[in-house]
Amino acid sequence: MKKRNPTLFSFGKVFCSIFGHKLRVSKNVTDHVHEYKCEKCGMEMTDTANGFLARLTPKFRETNDYISKIHKKRKRKHFAQAS
Ligand SMILES: [Zn+2]
Numbered sequence: 001m002k003k004r005n006p007t008l009f010s011f012g013k014v015f016c017s018i019f020g021h022k023l024r025v026s027k028n029v030t031d032h033v034h035e036y037k038c039e040k041c042g043m044e045m046t047d048t049a050n051g052f053l054a055r056l057t058p059k060f061r062e063t064n065d066y067i068s069k070i071h072k073k074r075k076r077k078h079f080a081q082a083s
Pocket residue numbers: 012013016020021022038039040041042043
């Protein structure tokens with residue numbers, strides 16, 4: 001098995017370490033929580049519940065998915081009430 005070396009990715013990393021990441025919002029989780037992606041190296045970040053910016057780990061992604069589902073449900077006004 002051959003391991004491919006993602007040269008573009010490592011170039012982006014070098015670029016970012018010099019110029020800093022160029023983060024773009026990639027997803028609105030809620031009005032206050034967003035996911036970001038670096039245009040250069042593809043690194044993903046997220047807002048956390050306590051207002052910090054953290055590396056978007058699978059765990060955070062899971063949490064964000066969950067939060068966004070609740071958020072969307074809350075926003076929907078046609079939530080049928082069981083009688
Ligand atoms: Zn970057």
